[in-house]
Amino acid sequence: MTAMTQPASPFGDVRFDFRDRVAIVTGATGGIGGAIAGRFAAAGASLVVHGRREDALDDVVERVRAQGRDAVAVAGNIRDPETAAEIVAAAEQRFGRVDVLVNNAGGNFGARLDELSVNAWNAMLEANLSGAFHLAKAALPTFRRRGGGSVVNIGSASAGHAHPLRGAYAAAKAGLASLTRTMAWEWADANVRVNCLEPGAVATAASRFAAGEVEARVARFVALNRLGTPDDIASVCLFLCSTGASYLTGQTVIVNGGPHTATPADIDLVRAP
Numbered sequence: 001m002t003a004m005t006q007p008a009s010p011f012g013d014v015r016f017d018f019r020d021r022v023a024i025v026t027g028a029t030g031g032i033g034g035a036i037a038g039r040f041a042a043a044g045a046s047l048v049v050h051g052r053r054e055d056a057l058d059d060v061v062e063r064v065r066a067q068g069r070d071a072v073a074v075a076g077n078i079r080d081p082e083t084a085a086e087i088v089a090a091a092e093q094r095f096g097r098v099d100v101l102v103n104n105a106g107g108n109f110g111a112r113l114d115e116l117s118v119n120a121w122n123a124m125l126e127a128n129l130s131g132a133f134h135l136a137k138a139a140l141p142t143f144r145r146r147g148g149g150s151v152v153n154i155g156s157a158s159a160g161h162a163h164p165l166r167g168a169y170a171a172a173k174a175g176l177a178s179l180t181r182t183m184a185w186e187w188a189d190a191n192v193r194v195n196c197l198e199p200g201a202v203a204t205a206a207s208r209f210a211a212g213e214v215e216a217r218v219a220r221f222v223a224l225n226r227l228g229t230p231d232d233i234a235s236v237c238l239f240l241c242s243t244g245a246s247y248l249t250g251q252t253v254i255v256n257g258g259p260h261t262a263t264p265a266d267i268d269l270v271r272a273p
Contacts, residue, residue, distance in 0.1 A: 016238045019044035022095045023241070024087060026078055026135065027105030029056035031204025032154065035230030036102055036237050037071075038063060043238060047071040048091045048098075050078065050105060070094070078105040078131035079123070084138040091142070098142045100241045103132035104154040106172075110165040121168050128172035133179060136194070140187065148191030150241040153180050154233075155198040157256045173198070177252045184250030193249040195240045200256025202228040220267055223258020 016039075023040045027033040029051035037049050041064040049064070049071055051057045057073035064071035072094045076083035091098045107127040111120065132153050143149035156173040163170040180196040187194060201207075201218050219226050236255050239245055261267060 014235050016043040016242050021045045021099040022091055022097050023100035024048045024091055024098060025102045025104060026050040028060050029053060031230045032233050033104040034060060035234040036104060039234040039238055041067040041069045046095055048087060050074050050087055079126040081134045084134040087135060088138045088142060097146050098139050099149050101136060101139050101151045102237060103135055105131055108169045112165060113167045116168055124168035125172045128169060129175045132176060143192045144190045151194040152237050152240050153196045155196045157198045157200040157254055159198060181250045195248060196252040197237055198252055198254045199233050200228060202233060204230060228257060
């Protein structure tokens with residue numbers, strides 16, 4: 001098995017049933033968001049998809065409808081609370097309900113902390129933390145009327161580690177994990193489950209891991225010897241929103257192909273260069 005090969009699973013197929021359910025997926029035009037939207041559609045859900053670019057959103061809607069499901073798109077900046085209100089309003093107007101909210105939208109760029117402007121720092125927190133708060137808060141009244149729901153906040157494995165050149169991003173994602181735990185407690189009486197899914201290194205067309213040499217180098221530090229795929233993340237997201245996870249709330253699930261070693265030198269003891 002090479003670092004880029006995903007082996008066939010010996011554990012059987014994963015199947016979920018979200019027929020007659022409505023899911024909101026933000027950041028649906030990206031690799032992970034697109035995979036999550038596609039998996040929900042394949043599982044029978046209708047969707048409200050969000051992104052920044054209307055043309056890219058149109059492609060997502062077409063893919064959902066090609067699977068026999070309905071979808072509506074809302075373009076906007078997730079940092080703006082008005083965008084959150086528009087997304088929930090679109091779900092209520094088109095479908096009359098919301099069952100699932102996946103806060104996937106965010107942003108990331110590389111810079112040393114001492115080189116970050118105030119605007120750049122605020123932008124990272126607003127995109128990766130405040131946006132999820134605004135949308136979850138906007139969706140809560142709908143969840144209450146429907147008797148419950150499920151929220152999945154897409155964080156990052158960076159939240160638990162030092163992340164040079166991505167310090168603002170990692171700090172925002174750490175805040176998202178903390179916000180998840182408080183939401184889970186405060187909204188449990190409304191039968192709303194809230195969990196955080198933290199991906200590790202995932203290979204997408206736009207990721208910095210896209211180059212084959214970089215992918216192979218990073219994969220050496222992963223126990224499963226490969227980078228994650230968007231579908232790896234989407235599968236866990238669907239599980240967290242399913243009845244199979246009905247007793248799971250306030251948890252952070254790290255999907256990164258295995259635990260980190262104590263030191264990088266350990267890898268050379270068990271894996272050939």
